[in-house]
Structures are given as C-alpha cells and as structure tokens.
Amino acid sequence: METALLLKKYNVAVPRYTSYPTVPYWDNEKFNVYDWEKTVGKTYSDYKKEGISLYIHLPFCESLCTYCGCNTRITKNHNVEQPYIEALIKEWEMYVSVLGEMPKIKEIHLGGGTPTFFSAENLEVLISVILQNAELTKDAELSFEAHPANTTLKHLKILNTLGFNRLSLGIQDFDPKVQFLINRFQTPEQVAKVTEEARGIGYTSINFDLIYGLPGQTLFGLSDTIKTAILMKPDRIAFYSYAHVPWLKPGQRHYTEKDIPIGENKFALYQLGRHLLAEAGYEDVGMDHFALNSDSLFQAMVEQKLHRNFMGYTSQHTHLLIGLGVSAISDSWTAFAQNPKTVESYLDKIQRGILPVEKGHLLSEEDLGIRRHILNIMCREHTSYHKGIPDEIQARLKPLLSDKLITINEKEIKITSIGKSFLRNVCMAFDEKLWEKQPKTQLFSSSI
Template sequence: MTPDPALPISPDVLQRFDVPGPRYTSYPTADRFVEAFGPAQLEQALAQRAGGVGTLGGRRAALSLYVHIPFCESVCYYCACNKIITRHHERAAEYLDALEREIGLYVDALGREQPVSQLHLGGGTPTFLSDEELARLMQSLRSAFRLVPGGEYSIEVDPRTVSPERLSRLVSLGFNRISLGVQDFDPEVQKAVHRVQAFDSVAGLIERARELGIESVNADLIYGLPRQTAASFARTLELIGQLRPDRIALYGYAHLPARFKPQRRIQAAELPGAADKLAMLSAAIASFARAGYDYIGMDHFALHTDALAVAKRQGRLHRNFQGYSTQPDSDLIALGVSAIGRLGSHYSQNAKTLPEYYDALRQGQFPVARGLALTRDDLVRRAVIMALMCQGHVAFESIELSYLIDFRRYFAAELAQLEPMAEQGLLRIEADGLHVSPAGWYVVRGIAMVFDKYLQAERSRERFSRII
C-alpha cells in the first residue's frame, strides 16, 4: 500500500494493533461489574453525594444524564445495542411511566433541582418516541433536575424517523446537538445490513440543523460492513465530505454473532477482509485530515473549530459512558433499561430486560442489576488510562501526589511493556511522564490496555471489539 502523505500513521502500525480491546468509556470496564452491587450499594453512593461528596469549592458539581430508549421499529443487522424491535408505539407510554418512577427515586435521594450540564438520549432509537412523548420526557427531567445554560443536550437521530420539520420540534424541546446514524451511503451495503436511507434525507436534516442553530451535528460511520469495498467506502467518504458534519464517529464493525443475535443475519462471506478494512480505515483517516478534521481519539474526529477539537487542544477533554465530552468530569445518572451510570468511585448498571426493570420500580427500588465499587488500585489505573485517552499525556507527579505512589515503581512492569511502543514512535517515556505521539493517538486504546490490570491477567480478549 502506497503511504498517503495525509496519513499520520503507517498502515503497518495499524495492522499490528488489529487486536480486540476495550473502548474505555470506563475503567474497570463494564464486563467487570458484579451482581453483588445492587440497589443498596447505589443508595449508599447517592447518600455520599448528597452528603457533600462530589462538590467543588462548596458548589455541587453538575451532573450528566443518560436516558436509554430501547425501542426500534426495525432491526439493523450490525447492531450490538440493547434494543427492543417493535412497531407497537403504545409500549412507549408504559416505559415513560417507569422512567418517571426511576427519576422520582433519584429526586428522593438527591433532592430536586440538581444541576445538569450534559444530557444524552440514546438507544435503540430515541426518535421512536412521538413528539408528545419526547415533550413528556423532557418535562419530567426538567421538573426533577435543572438543565443549566450552556450545557450539552443531545439526542441520537435515525434519519428514517425524523423530518426537517420534526427537527424543529426537537430544538424547541431544548436539544442543541444531534447524532445521525449514517453508517454507509452505498445502497448494496444498506440492504445487507437492513438499514436503507437516502443520502438526500441525511443532507436535508443537516441543512435544517444548521438553519436552526444546532451547535454540533455528529455523523456515525462504520467500516467493515458486508458488501463494503474500499471503492464503495471511498464514495461514502466523499459524500460525508460534502455534508461536512461538525463531528464524525468512525467505528470498525465487530462481527460477534454468538453474542448479538441480529448479526447472525449477516453473511460472513460478504464481510471485507482484514486488508480491505485496513484500506478503508487508512483512507478515512487521510480523507478527514485533508478535509480539516482533527483526530480527537478513539475513532472520533471533529472540525478544527468544533468545541471538542478546541477542548482537546486546551487539555480539557473528558471521557465517560457517553464518549468524549467538553464537560468537566462529573457523576453520571443513567436512566432506563440497561443504562450504566457512575457516582464517584461506583459504577451501576440497570436491569437489561424490561420485565426486570419494571418489576424493580414497581417495588419502589432502583432497578440496578450489577455494578462495582472501585478499589484504590482501580482508581489509580483509571486516572492513568483516562489521562492517556483524553490528554495523551500522563504527568507522573500529578498521579503521585493524588494517590501517594511512586509511579515508576508502581508501574514498573507497565513501563517495560511500553518500551517497544516508544521505539515505534507511538509515545515518549520521559522523566516527567508519558507523552503519546500524533501517530500513537490512532492506537491509544492499545497503549491504555497496558495499564489494564484485568486484561493483563487474562489471555482471552474476544469479548471486545477490535481496535482497528
């Protein structure tokens, strides 16, 4: 493969890092959660926050909110999300009733008017809800929490369920960011994954979003889908370049049919090979660089002027279960079936099925099915991994002062493992800390994995998607 001058990392290095690995929206990762963590443990974590833990300079740190809407009208064969396929829209009313009960439990624990600076509706398909149902949900949230001015309020949008006119309604409800599921514009690829949507419909939504003053438009793309070729994906990249969304999320398709039933409808023989996937990734990285996008990290790109790119340059980037964010690191309250939240040094995940979720709330309990209370070692490693993932830099002194350790002694084995990566030019190991290089940003998951105690202790990593 002829190197592209716009490609800041060699295809050979990308190929060497084509291994499974976590996305590190948390550390430890969600697969480490245990069922011993339940409603009582979450209530204890909430009591700690209510008692003052989580305040900054006497001010209570603003919360993040995530609301999971699990319903979809039709299944996308590549999907690995927790979703419920149904055309019975009347099911949404019962779900909203349950969400309101769950919101009430948090109000009882924390009090009303807790400040919120970040809200994200994900799924499933949040726009499965009607305009009236979305209005009801937003009213429930606003009656319980205080959405502060200048916050990030986003919703995932399926272009097949939203018209330019409906987009106006979403803005009136307070959403100032949207994420569009594009995946691929090639008609044959769309048929193969059971998600057919026209380029013109996506273009119309982005045009209307700009007219409405939506602050940021994100487009999701996936490479490695069935019937994709390097040539067909190049055409998708060209079309995305014409639309010029503020942010682009580029994911590699992970074919795990044993874990995700919809993927069993994908013909494995139609999947592109490793070399083709690598060519697609390389072409995308080069294309985005030429178009003026900065690489944020973990498959995310943003225009140089976008708030996310600015935050990265200024060292203000953060990461949580919602991905990269410009909002300060904060507690995350997660609402809805299977949703994952964080309170201080505790993680919790709601029940994954509607019957279990509904049953817990009918009993007046938080619908927590599992979670984790982090150990001191978990906290140290989380700080290192998040510094790598967000700033690309780990200051030894900062970690040492915060956790009272000798960094080089505590992480002697990890530093030794990083030496080959340093020789490849992916990072620098200096007296003051670790510094990820521009090339290293593209494989930062692989660098962070060195500090993952749980991964280092086991051989199998098949539970994760591949880095490339």
C-alpha cells in the same frame, strides 16, 4: 515501522475503555444498591456546583439493523412508548430523592435504540417532567441520536425548544449494497434534509456516525459515502470500526464472514477514511472521533478539557452520570451501576418501586488511580506518575515505545502522532484487571 505493519501488529481484541474497570471485570458480588446510593449521594454533594450528566436509553426500533451492537427491542407497536416513558420518569424521581434536591444538569443525551422511534409529543413529556425536577446549567449540552429516515421537523423543533442543541445522525454507509446487508436504509437526501432543518432551527453541533469494515463495503463505496457526508459539513464525524460479535449479537449472522472486509482490506478502509477526513479539515480528537476546529469537542481537546464516559467523548466533564432506562449505565466516579438488559425486568423493578440497578462495581483506590491514567491517555494523550513509572508498566509499554507510538521519560508517558491511532492498545498497558485475568473466551472486538 510502516503504518500498515503497525495496524496489523496491533489489531488485537481490545476493550473500548468507556470505563475502568471494563464491564466484564466488574466485581458484582461486592456491589449492592445501598452502597451505590451512598456513592451517588456523596459524589453529588462533593461536586454539586459542576452539575450532573444524564443518559436516557430509549431501546425501541421498528426494524433490526443487523450490524448493531446496542441494546434494542424491535417492535412496530408504538403503544410501548407511554408506559416506558412513565417508568423513566419514576426512575428519575427515585434518583432525585437520593440526591435530596433538584440537581443542576450539565448534559443530557438520548441514546438507543432509536430515540426518534418515540413521537415528538412523548419526548416532550419526558424531558419536560425531568426538567421540572432539575435546572439546566448555562453551558448545558443536550443531544440526541436520530435515524435520518424517521426524524421529523416536529422532533427537531420540540427538542430544540426544550434546550437540545446537538444532534447525532446514524448513517453508517450510503452504499445500497451495504445498506441491504445491514438492513439500515437512508438516502443522502434524507440526511441533508434533517441536517439543513436542524441548522435552520438553531442546532449548533451535528454529528454523523460512519462505520468502516461493514459487510459488502468497498474502497470506492466508502470513499463515496465519506465525500457525500463531507459535502453536508457535519461538525463532528464518528468513524467507528465495525465490531463483529455474532456470539453476542445474533443479528450479525444475517451475513457471513466472507462478506466482511478483514485484514489488509479493512486496514485500507480505515486509512482511506482518515485521509479523506483530514483532507477535509476534520481534526483527529481520538478513539474514532473527528471534529472541525470550530466545534466544542476539538476546542475541549486543545484546552485539555476533553472527557470520556459511557456516552463517548464529551466536552462536558461531570463526576456524576445518571443513566435512566433499560441497560443504562450510571457512574458516580467511585462506582458503576447498570440497569437490567430486558424491558420486562426493568419495568418490573420500577413498578415495585425499586431502583432498577442489576449489577455494578465499587472502585478501589487502585481502580481509581488506573482510571485516572487511562482517562489521561484517551483525553489528554499523556499521563504521569509522581514517583516514577512502575516497572511492570514500563515493561508492557516497551513494544509501543520501540514502535514509536509513545515517548517516555522518568515520570511521563506521551502519545505520539502515530500513536493516536492506537490509544486503546496503549490503555491496555495500564489495565491491571486484564493482565491479572486474561479472558478465556472472546470478550472484545479488534482494535482496528
């Protein structure tokens, strides 16, 4: 079947699979903070030598990017910085108490929101205090997301001094019409300046975020954006599909469905982007991520060491991920936990000395088995069953097999080169929660 027909056939609502079970299928009723703390302590004890991952959510932005699906708080009042940082530090101290000792940290990622909304000095306080109660592993990767329009040389220097070696710049599109519709403004000159300064300081990996399917986007405009980005030679490029979910994110009602490329038009944008990236030497790592073959993400893929967590693809595999801040999600491997989604509720729990966990899921043995298969498909492009592939899984995979997205033998399922564009669709075949209970309302964005 032609690629265009496959794209049309498999362009259905699909989870993004940053976890299994996916968040809408968490069993919150069986979850409690006591059990969560127990799983954190046990996983830390079992995998202490490998180190832990730390995600810190910094939700504040000065203006609303209307396309954005992240948990944000819009304000120009920078007095919010200090109390929020104090709360993050208290939350970290609570987790250190649960762990019972100073842990080794293998990975830190600052996400948001706009982490560079915070002053360089306040970020220095936050990371310095965290590292007083921890030790970085020798191969630690520290990264932060940044807005090209407000990232200063001081941000770059201070964070690099603290050990940050990776930077992710949110660009999305350079087309002025698209920027107006999504209320996200930065020039190629600003991006080039931050990129050059970061490299000069010693950052070893720089990622650009680009999105296809944005309102007002055209083939010509996207081509220009990607070619401009490629000239700056970022080590990685995340080429995401725009997720139109106005029922969850009212800011997306700033434009109408008429402004959004759909169907064949969106498929054409996707194919163009992939072609230009491949032509420029960017390897398809999987699920919207591309990297030069000199980058650690590509090397991890080749060495079958790639991992995926709530932060996306990473070359750092840890069994324990602790999320700090409003809406942050933690993963103890056998359980997930999410913090409150409002700043007020988060700060209230911290002030009362309560670990700010609002909901979560304790994984069953079946969940853990399925999670392994889904991670294998996303990160290694194959998975296997010791006792043979179950009949119901084979039945669900049959259409993908006939469309040559996968190959199957008695025990193993492999992704083909064509199938790499449809990893999320393949993962659906293993998702027992989804098959047991089909959503009655739209929960997920389309796969392409």
